[in-house]
Amino acid sequence: MSVRIMTRVWDIRLPDSEKLVLLALADCANDEGLCWPSMATLATKCSKSDRTVQASIKALVAAGHLSREEVPGRGCRYIVHPTPEAVSPPKRLRPEKSSPPKGATPTPEAASDKPSRTITSPVASPPPRTRASKVRPFRLPDDWKPERFADGTVAREVIDRRGRDWARAAMEAFRNWAKNARDKDGIGRKTDWQAAWANWVIEQDKRDGRHGGSQRVAGTDGRGGSASGMGPTVDAASRFLARRGIGEHHEPHPRG
Incomplete structure (x- = not known):
């Protein structure tokens, strides 16, 4: 999450859905504005449908507040750059083939449109029960000596x-x-x-x-x-x- 970029998003005037989507992207971005959340993640964060999120992203790209690029096998990569006034879109990024751009911190969501699954740790099973050793009857030992009976018995x-x-x-x-x-x-x-x-x-x-x-x-x-x-x-x-x-x-x- 980049607080600096989210602050800039709050300062611009946008329709409700677009501003909410841009805030969700800024919440997933690093300080360079780079992020790659899935469509399901954005829809969950904004409480909007996938179609509404996609339309808002398209409007934000056209307004110059966002850059979007599809990376084969990795979903979509976004760069959030909110500006007070609309500007021309920046140049297309050249994706790296083997590794993500330097300085980028991975987001917790998978780079795909599939909803993420929450993995819960299994409940620890109780320890196995051990059987108490049973004393078997035995003959009176030759060296056996009685103990003093307790008082009151x-x-x-x-x-x-x-x-x-x-x-x-x-x-x-x-x-x-x-x-x-x-x-x-x-x-x-x-x-x-x-x-x-x-x-x-x-x-x-x-x-x-x-x-x-x-x-x-x-x-x-x-x-x-x-x-x-x-x-x-x-x-x-x-x-x-x-x-x-x-x-x-x-x-x-x-x-x-």
């Missing part, structure tokens, strides 16, 4: 209430069960052994309560009460450890 309340000896015996029973459990139906395999240990603690506490020996002290009822006073789970674990010749001070306390 049922398992934590059971451990605090039953005491260390009960928790140690429950862990021993849990490990023996996990070691000897069959793989049939996935019984002996878990994806979260910490959660399995918590469930074991809760269920073992319920079983001891059903047997009625969870809080009995030895020799108080005379009817086969708990020998340790801590319930049948601790009694069974104590007998098992005694057979193996392991004392309490040798057995690590589970981190329930």
Whole structure:
């Protein structure tokens, strides 16, 4: 766009259609007045039909405000030179065969009468979804150690209430069960052994309560009460450890 040429166009008196077409050409021209917009571009800029634009161009050329030259294979080339008074048309330009004139800046429109097409960038496709890796059930590792149950959980309340000896015996029973459990139906395999240990603690506490020996002290009822006073789970674990010749001070306390 050449502001200098557009200013000169505003200073001359012309019919509405001709002045609008000349302004549209000046909007496409460089500082030398050279441009080559398509007929569709001019018609769109002026909101006029192709026939009206062509008639206005013919009148502007005759009035000396515009020079028009057809270039084979490149459409029409224009030179805008508005003058206050009509003058004779300038000499015909000699088109260059291989390249446009020096100093000319290309216009954004294609040099043809075909309407330009707007190319829109494709919408970016969302990234492919990745499948989260699924943990497969596995046997209890030999070096597995339980984590301390969080405060406020049922398992934590059971451990605090039953005491260390009960928790140690429950862990021993849990490990023996996990070691000897069959793989049939996935019984002996878990994806979260910490959660399995918590469930074991809760269920073992319920079983001891059903047997009625969870809080009995030895020799108080005379009817086969708990020998340790801590319930049948601790009694069974104590007998098992005694057979193996392991004392309490040798057995690590589970981190329930």
